[in-house]
Amino acid sequence: MKKVTEKKVARKVAKFFANVSNDVSNTFIGIGNSSPSRFLCLINAGLLNGFTREEIFDIFIGFGEIENLVMIERKSYCILSFKNECAAAESYEKLNGSFCLKGETKVLYLSYLEKFPTNMIDLKESPKVWPSGLKLKENFISEEEEEKLLDLTVSDPQTLQLKHRTVKHYGFEFKYGSNKVDRNPLPNAIPEEMEPIIKKFVELGITRPNQLTVNHYAPGQGIPLHTDTHSSFEDGIISISLCSDIVMDFMSNDDGRRVSIVLPRRSCLIISQESRYSWSHGITPRKYDVTQAADNGLTVIRRENRTSLTFRKVRTSKCDCTFSRWCDSQLEDSADLSEKTADNIERKHVFHVYDEIASHFSETRHWLWKWEIPYVFAVTFQHWNRSIKATTKCL
Numbered sequence: 001m002k003k004v005t006e007k008k009v010a011r012k013v014a015k016f017f018a019n020v021s022n023d024v025s026n027t028f029i030g031i032g033n034s035s036p037s038r039f040l041c042l043i044n045a046g047l048l049n050g051f052t053r054e055e056i057f058d059i060f061i062g063f064g065e066i067e068n069l070v071m072i073e074r075k076s077y078c079i080l081s082f083k084n085e086c087a088a089a090e091s092y093e094k095l096n097g098s099f100c101l102k103g104e105t106k107v108l109y110l111s112y113l114e115k116f117p118t119n120m121i122d123l124k125e126s127p128k129v130w131p132s133g134l135k136l137k138e139n140f141i142s143e144e145e146e147e148k149l150l151d152l153t154v155s156d157p158q159t160l161q162l163k164h165r166t167v168k169h170y171g172f173e174f175k176y177g178s179n180k181v182d183r184n185p186l187p188n189a190i191p192e193e194m195e196p197i198i199k200k201f202v203e204l205g206i207t208r209p210n211q212l213t214v215n216h217y218a219p220g221q222g223i224p225l226h227t228d229t230h231s232s233f234e235d236g237i238i239s240i241s242l243c244s245d246i247v248m249d250f251m252s253n254d255d256g257r258r259v260s261i262v263l264p265r266r267s268c269l270i271i272s273q274e275s276r277y278s279w280s281h282g283i284t285p286r287k288y289d290v291t292q293a294a295d296n297g298l299t300v301i302r303r304e305n306r307t308s309l310t311f312r313k314v315r316t317s318k319c320d321c322t323f324s325r326w327c328d329s330q331l332e333d334s335a336d337l338s339e340k341t342a343d344n345i346e347r348k349h350v351f352h353v354y355d356e357i358a359s360h361f362s363e364t365r366h367w368l369w370k371w372e373i374p375y376v377f378a379v380t381f382q383h384w385n386r387s388i389k390a391t392t393k394c395l
């Protein structure tokens with residue numbers, strides 16, 4: 001254990017206190033070592049810097065019974081309470097300024113709290129309603145099937161390197177420039193060995209696919225929010241996750257409502273109806289995802305290399321879904337094309353884009369941006385609107 005001087009500990013704690021005073025008002029006490037209590041703030045170990053609940057429990061469990069641990073999304077600190085004060089005092093004495101965190105380059109800093117800041121519990125996200133038509137089948141494939149599927153898709157010379165991931169198409173190629181499927185069949189169809197897996201989801205009522213896109217994501221990579229082009233694919237899109245859990249984000253194209261869903265490794269996601277036609281889906285590029293732990297608190301899951309198999313059926317006729325406002329087949333046909341397209345494209349690509357950018361900015365920058373970005377982007381994008389009308393979001 002590396003011991004940092006008391007002066008340095010006090011400096012760190014004071015600096016932290018100044019930064020988070022909005023979150024916790026005047027509940028921090030005992031800067032230095034003065035007023036012990038049962039409540040501890042772990043100043044530099046939280047969800048934002050990648051600590052899991054298990055890691056925090058592991059550090060403190062040896063000192064006594066833990067009563068509560070609150071980990072807050074987008075915060076690099078967390079708050080822990082012991083059942084009794086002795087346990088808190090002992091852990092404070094042993095760990096503060098001396099316990100080496102991951103990689104032994106940083107030490108843990110602690111501060112006592114006067115009371116448990118109950119308002120923090122409210123920062124937990126309440127469960128959200130999934131868009132209709134979205135279903136998740138966990139353990140859809142076995143570990144052996146996962147391995148076979150991987151063998152069928154890895155090290156293929158025809159893999160395409162995109163900015164944030166690599167892709168490979170079977171059956172038909174999806175052209176990311178135009179966001180449309182190329183209707184000339186590829187020489188490589190979906191491998192026959194995948195038939196047992198395809199049979200499983202066809203039995204669930206999904207249209208038999210004739211197109212497969214394999215995406216490989218390294219930790220930190222993702223896919224921008226998008227709606228799979230209506231005119232290119234039928235309803236019922238399947239995504240099978242291999243090798244890693246991941247969080248997929250969904251956003252309503254109509255009102256920007258958001259839902260994030262954990263896709264466990266070996267699960268099968270069915271995106272149909274409303275979730276397919278009028279919501280966007282995407283994966284935020286990051287190395288770990290915040291999610292709910294078994295005890296209902298928040299924790300993080302670290303991403304591994306993930307391969308996903310997206311099965312789709314290429315459309316042979318125009319899309320006639322009931323979500324015409326988002327349907328390129330129907331918008332192209334409609335007489336008031338320019339008006340409607342401009343409106344919808346502006347809503348999707350302008351307002352929701354700046355909304356999205358704003359949330360990313362506020363995750364990594366904790367000041368000013370949160371309120372300024374939407375305004376700045378609204379003004380700027382309105383000027384750009386004319387040229388944006390002709391563009392679609394490129395994957």
Ligand SMILES: O=C(O)CCC(=O)C(=O)O
Pocket residue numbers: 213215223228239240281308309310
């Ligand atoms: O990786 C995934 O699960 C989704 C991929 C996807 O949405 C797509 O290729 O259109």
Ligand SMILES: [Fe+2]
Pocket residue numbers: 226227228281
């Ligand atoms: Fe997609």
